[in-house]
Amino acid sequence: MITHSFPVLGQRIPVYVPQNDDDLRLFRQYVTDAASRGERVALDTETTGLGTFTKGFRIRTVQYGTPDQAWVLQVEKGKALTEHAAWAANTLPALSMQNQNFDQLAMDRHIPGVTLEDLAPKTLDTYIHLHLSDPRRKDQGGPGNKLKEAAEHYVDPSAPDTQNGLIEEFHKIGRTKDDGWAYIDIDNPLYLSYAGGDVILTSRLLPKVQQRVRELGINPALIPFEHQVAFVCALVERRGMRINREYTTRLSQELLEESARWAAEAKKYGVENINSTRQVSEALLGMGEVIPERTDGGAVQVDGKVLKRLADVDKDWEPIQSRTPNPLAMAILRSKRASKWRTSYAEAMLRTADENDRVHPKIGALAARTARMSISDPPFQQLPSGKWEVRHSVIADEGHRMMSIDYSSVEPRVMAALSGDEKMTAAILRGADLHNLTASSVYGPDFTTGQRKVAKVVQLGVAYGGGAATIAAQTGLSLSAAQDAVRGYKRTYPRLARYIKQLQGKVIRNGYTLRTPSGRRLVFDRDAAYASFNGEIQSTARDIFAQGMLEIYDRGLINRVLLPVHDEIVADAPEREAETVAKEIGEAMATTIRGIPIDTDPDVGGQSWGSLYMKKANTMMQNDPWYAAHPDEARAAEEQRK
Known part of the structure; x- marks a missing residue:
């Protein structure tokens, strides 16, 4: 011994x-x-x-x-x-x-x-x-x-x-x-x-x-x-999750070339190294850009948030349409994104796949301070919501179809349940679009698509504890216009506004701690009481999602699940059973909280996870074998996803 x-x-x-x-x-x-x-x-x-x-x-x-x-x-x-x-x-x-x-x-x-x-x-x-x-x-x-x-x-x-x-x-x-x-x-x-x-x-x-x-x-x-x-x-x-090795290998090469192509575009503006903050900031300032943001050391800040503002895109890469996009900022963003996607996803999948070409992302069941789950190796939860190219690497088992079942506007519904706001609750119960309601209240009944986007950002911004300055940065609005939008939102949902203020006071009185409806203990920094409502929303939404996973298990359907990511369950099932299985998983996840229904949106796609994110029938038929063999289903999916 x-x-x-x-x-x-x-x-x-x-x-x-x-x-x-x-x-x-x-x-x-x-x-x-x-x-x-x-x-x-x-x-x-x-x-x-x-x-x-x-x-x-x-x-x-x-x-x-x-x-x-x-x-x-x-x-x-x-x-x-x-x-x-x-x-x-x-x-x-x-x-x-x-x-x-x-x-x-x-x-x-x-x-x-x-x-x-x-x-x-x-x-x-x-x-x-x-x-x-x-x-x-x-x-x-x-x-x-x-x-x-x-x-x-x-x-x-x-x-x-x-x-x-x-x-x-x-x-x-x-x-x-x-x-x-x-x-x-x-x-x-x-x-x-x-x-x-x-x-x-x-x-x-x-x-x-x-x-x-x-x-x-x-x-x-x-x-x-x-x-x-x-x-x-x-x-x-x-x-x-099974991967298409041939496609993923090709994707890795394409992303390498895309990154190089956009880096070459940045060179036209004098940026030899897109990772040099000095070169990037000097070039942008030389183009007449005003960048008030500074690092802790006092240098000009040119991180992703600043570059997206200059490129006029939001965090999901959707156009804000608040200014003329800066071509250098866009080139740097695109080059870095392609490089990150290649290393974090394409190469990671090829490197970590097992002998059966399956990747096994690590699921942190209890990860964030709010208990939100995490996904790593590869970090699929960081993928932009509207992009299909990386997700297209993940494919269903032979003879199966992919499906996605997610919660329908879970965070606004949790907001209504926690705050008891009558107007928000009534809108949800009658099936109204909350972002339309907010836009109408703030801008009048003839609001534009852009104003609806602002209303959505305001709703989420208030929930996350963000102020008018944050909303202005995300939407391109002036500070005064963002302040008007926030005031309009609070007028629309007065009880919600009171609840948020009362909750922040309660958190401070309780030593910067909060108990959620499930009894979970959240702890906040002394300068972050403003984040208490967001913490309560995120934690409650996570517990709803986790309970949904347990219901899926209890109904004998967990063997169909491939990944829980954000508020979405990615799964697959044999082609002949796919629609039924998606419906059953959706029913298992659905619940109510304080009288507010938490509904689900099941969607069945083709062979790949990415097929669920394709909007156009032609894209589906050109890229996914199942949709190529079922063109009518592709056209129906296009209508459904509009």
């Missing part, structure tokens, strides 16, 4: 590393004793990286631990250790983990005999408890929700972060913090102590954060709710 140790509260906690059958006999006794007592044991893995489903990924060690000891099984060394890791996972009746989905999916895929379905029901995740007690990261003023940060706050202020030492070990062998995990010697003492320390800290952390959740009076129902949401998201992540 090799024995190392990990320091906690002045003690050296033993870390056992079995080397032979006698050592494994002692490990079995440890597991058997813990199981007979019903003791909760922490489980963790050390792996070659974070891409659980990518080629070459493997688990190097599996460790189990309690507050007084840890056992590290070097499964990389052979079958006996792997079998013992699986036996322990299946024998122990109660487990704890930090960020359970990663380790559970890794075990499910790479340790024979262990399944996600067996692990999830008996696991408590320290991350979930940390987020429920205080969702802020450490750099946001919270205790943090990473293991070492949280352990430092709750367990031992002097708990060592051995990861920094490990990075030094990586450098010694010519590796970095990204790839060193795969190459460090499996017998490295610091590596093994680090592995054992993770389960020791997890087992000590869990009761501390459980107590904190109780002290704060967090709704106890949120704990099983969040664990079930995490499990359902793990099921979706495990299934993954």
